[in-house]
Amino acid sequence: MATAVEPLLQKCSTLAQIKQFQAHLITTGIFQFQPSPRAKFLEVCSTSSAAASLLYAVEIFRHIASPVTNDWNAIIRGLAQSHQPADAVAFYRQGLRMLTCKPDALTCSFTLKACARALACNEAIQIHSQVIRFGFIADILLQTTLLDVYAKSGYLDNARKLFDEMSNRDVTCWNAMIAGLAQGNQPNEALQLFTRMRDLGFKPNEITVLGALSACAQLGVVREGENIYNYIKNQNLEKNEQVCNVVIDMFGKCGYVTKAYQVFNSMKCTKTLITWNTMIMVLATNGESLEALQLFNQMSKGGFRPDNVSYLAALCACNHAGMVENGVELFEKMTKDGSVVPNIKHYGTMVDLLGRSGRLQEAYNVIDSIPIKPDIILWQTLLGACKTYGNVEMAEKASRKLVEMGSSSDGDFVLLSNIYAAKHRWKDVGIVRETMKNKEVKKVPGFSYIDVDGVIHKFVNGDKSHLDMEEIYGKIEEIMGRIMEYGYVADTGYVLHDIGLEEKENALSYHSEKLAVAFGLIRMSSEIRVNKNLRICGDCHEVMKLVSKAYDREIIVRDRTRFHRFKQGLCSCKDYW
DNA sequence: TTAGGGTTAG
Numbered sequence: 001m002a003t004a005v006e007p008l009l010q011k012c013s014t015l016a017q018i019k020q021f022q023a024h025l026i027t028t029g030i031f032q033f034q035p036s037p038r039a040k041f042l043e044v045c046s047t048s049s050a051a052a053s054l055l056y057a058v059e060i061f062r063h064i065a066s067p068v069t070n071d072w073n074a075i076i077r078g079l080a081q082s083h084q085p086a087d088a089v090a091f092y093r094q095g096l097r098m099l100t101c102k103p104d105a106l107t108c109s110f111t112l113k114a115c116a117r118a119l120a121c122n123e124a125i126q127i128h129s130q131v132i133r134f135g136f137i138a139d140i141l142l143q144t145t146l147l148d149v150y151a152k153s154g155y156l157d158n159a160r161k162l163f164d165e166m167s168n169r170d171v172t173c174w175n176a177m178i179a180g181l182a183q184g185n186q187p188n189e190a191l192q193l194f195t196r197m198r199d200l201g202f203k204p205n206e207i208t209v210l211g212a213l214s215a216c217a218q219l220g221v222v223r224e225g226e227n228i229y230n231y232i233k234n235q236n237l238e239k240n241e242q243v244c245n246v247v248i249d250m251f252g253k254c255g256y257v258t259k260a261y262q263v264f265n266s267m268k269c270t271k272t273l274i275t276w277n278t279m280i281m282v283l284a285t286n287g288e289s290l291e292a293l294q295l296f297n298q299m300s301k302g303g304f305r306p307d308n309v310s311y312l313a314a315l316c317a318c319n320h321a322g323m324v325e326n327g328v329e330l331f332e333k334m335t336k337d338g339s340v341v342p343n344i345k346h347y348g349t350m351v352d353l354l355g356r357s358g359r360l361q362e363a364y365n366v367i368d369s370i371p372i373k374p375d376i377i378l379w380q381t382l383l384g385a386c387k388t389y390g391n392v393e394m395a396e397k398a399s400r401k402l403v404e405m406g407s408s409s410d411g412d413f414v415l416l417s418n419i420y421a422a423k424h425r426w427k428d429v430g431i432v433r434e435t436m437k438n439k440e441v442k443k444v445p446g447f448s449y450i451d452v453d454g455v456i457h458k459f460v461n462g463d464k465s466h467l468d469m470e471e472i473y474g475k476i477e478e479i480m481g482r483i484m485e486y487g488y489v490a491d492t493g494y495v496l497h498d499i500g501l502e503e504k505e506n507a508l509s510y511h512s513e514k515l516a517v518a519f520g521l522i523r524m525s526s527e528i529r530v531n532k533n534l535r536i537c538g539d540c541h542e543v544m545k546l547v548s549k550a551y552d553r554e555i556i557v558r559d560r561t562r563f564h565r566f567k568q569g570l571c572s573c574k575d576y577w
Numbered sequence: 578t579t580a581g582g583g584t585t586a587g
Contacts, residue, residue: 036578043579070579077580109580144581175582210583242584249585278585312586319587348587377587561587 015050022060039070046078054078072101073110080114088114089123105136112145121153140166144173151180171202179211187215191224204231206240213246220531220558222254223454241269245278252282255529255556255563277309284317285562287572292317293326308340315349319356320562322576327353344375351378355385356576360394376407384535387415395419410436410443411534448512448532452523459515468519475518476509483546486569491539513540517547517555527554535559541577545569 012018022041025031031038046057061067061075072095079088092111095101108131115124128146131137143166150159163169163177174197181190194212198204204212209228216225229247237243244267251260264271264279276299283292296314300306306314311334318327331350334340347370354363363382367374379401386395399416402409413436420428435441449458459466466472480488490508513532520528536544536559548555549569557564565572 040579073579106580113581139580141581146581148582170581172582177582179582205582207583214584240583245584272584274585276585281585309585316587343586345587350587352587375587381587 010044012044012048013050015053015056018045018048018050018053018056035068035070039068039074042071043074043077046074047081054082067100069102069104069107072103073106076107076114077110080110080117085114085117086120089118089120103134105139105142108134108136109142109145112149116149116152119153121150121155124149124153140168140170140173144176147173148176148180151176151184154184156180156184156186171205171208174202175205175207175211178208182211182215182218187218190215191219206237206243209237209243210246213250217250217253220254221451221456222251222256223451225250225254239269241267241272241275244269245272245275248275248282249278252278252286255286255558257282257286257288273304273307273310276304277307277313280310280313281316284313284320287320287563287565289317289321289323305339308343308346311340312345312349315346315353319349319353320573320576322357322574324353324357324359344372344378348378348381351381352385355382356388358389360385360389360391364394364397376402376405376409379405380407380409380412383412383415387419390419390422392419392423392425408439408441410441413441414443444534446512446532446534448516448530450516450520450528450530452520457516457519459512459519461512462510463512463515466519468522471522472515472518475522476514479518479521479543479547480509482550483543486546486550488542488546491542508539511537511540513557514543517544521547521551521553527556529556529558531558533560536564536577541571545571
């Protein structure tokens with residue numbers, strides 16, 4: 001009978017239909033006397049998208065005199081997928097306490113999934129010990145779930161320990177660990193594991209490459225990304241549209257827009273909304289704003305309704321090219337249209353857009369008037385704009401908010417200090433520096449890296465550790481001399497950028513991105529690509545522009561959030577950086 | 578027969 005129940009039940013799309021089906025089960029006696037189809041019914045009902053069906057399933061469950069394990073599993077599974085996954089954990093605990101639930105491996109699996117969604121690591125640890133106690137720990141599926149829960153709730157060390165101790169691993173375990181590392185901000189480790197997996201003879205599938213490519217994108221290592229892309233083509237994994245989306249994203253995040261576009265245009269599988277959004281965002285972050293907006297319009301004509309991410313991407317396009325009016329217009333269209341409710345990221349982009357173009361008061365008004373609670377990033381964005389335009393009053397306002405919100409980010413203090421320094425308010429600079437010391441705020445050192453013939457060279461500010469340092473410092477002198485002929489004057493405002501650090505690190509000429517570009521000029525004959533962990537400073541931005549002209553060389557710098565493409569003395573950001 | 582891994586975002 002169980003086989004007969006499911007296909008019919010799946011067709012029920014409303015609660016009324018589900019109830020009608022239940023009536024049929026009751027009149028035929030199946031419901032009361034056959035636990036197996038009953039549990040199946042509960043499962044379909046609790047996981048159905050029909051409105052209120054989960055509540056109904058719970059209601060039915062409460063009327064079952066002695067529910068079997070599968071009845072429990074059905075409800076826990078439904079609750080785990082719901083908007084309140086924590087309810088699944090509570091339900092499971094209640095069943096254990098009242099001794100009415102005899103859990104099996106599935107019960108634990110569903111409850112653990114709920115923990116992952118509720119980011120409930122402590123509960124996961126408890127269930128982990130129960131899994132051992134109940135004797136399910138040898139189950140490789142459960143181990144994978146456990147690993148995944150730990151990784152998703154930020155306990156990567158626990159996940160890694162479990163992974164390392166597993167006696168049997170299949171592709172899915174590797175996938176869970178690689179994806180966990182990639183999503184947990186450990187892209188290097190993710191790629192190492194990806195290599196090891198292949199060395200051990202495991203064959204990566206479409207899910208493995210999603211994690212590995214995401215790691216490449218974060219690191220900006222196009223060489224490795226390209227290798228994986230070749231593997232994808234050889235293995236015919238391109239038919240998966242998620243894989244294509246991530247390839248597009250990877251090329252974009254590595255600064256190869258043309259390659260991203262080629263993949264987008266030649267996709268053999270169906271483009272989804274995410275595909276369009278990804279491509280628009282790639283164009284936006286790479287400074288191809290007009291193309292991004294064209295694609296945004298084209299997408300609507302192609303029958304895709306832009307969602308909140310599409311709008312965000314389009315707003316980013318405006319932001320990264322200083323197209324303030326277009327951005328404001330787009331934002332108004334989005335809110336008027338009513339199809340998309342602006343979220344904090346849309347407001348964040350608007351604050352950035354207005355702030356970067358000097359409309360600080362309007363940016364402030366946006367934060368002041370939004371219907372949701374402003375977060376730290378909003379005030380940090382405003383503070384950044386205050387630095388650009390030297391607005392001390394507004395900067396102090398933003399800083400006070402940041403302190404109130406408990407931010408101890410080094411960047412906030414550095415920005416405020418620099419704003420004071422630019423106005424020669426040394427006493428205030430001292431106060432900020434003292435506060436930093438008291439709060440033990442450490443400045444994250446700026447670093448840049450460059451790939452020369454497959455070798456990554458990393459530079460920190462004022463670095464002297466590179467083997468070719470003499471040559472590099474010589475090159476910097478040459479560069480400075482040469483760009484002065486093009487009108488360069490050092491912007492000493494930025495010398496004060498790195499407060500509290502040694503003199504040599506302060507020296508403007510030796511910012512990590514300048515060292516990397518100098519090295520690139522020595523060693524490379526074509527375009528120079530540099531990745532930087534922080535935002536590029538104003539002086540470096542100016543220097544890059546002039547170098548691109550003086551040396552007739554294209555320079556592409558990946559910032560924290562976007563790309564600057566310098567060509568013939570101009571930057572793609574049109575100086576809205 | 579039911580379970581584990583997955584894409585875009587200031």
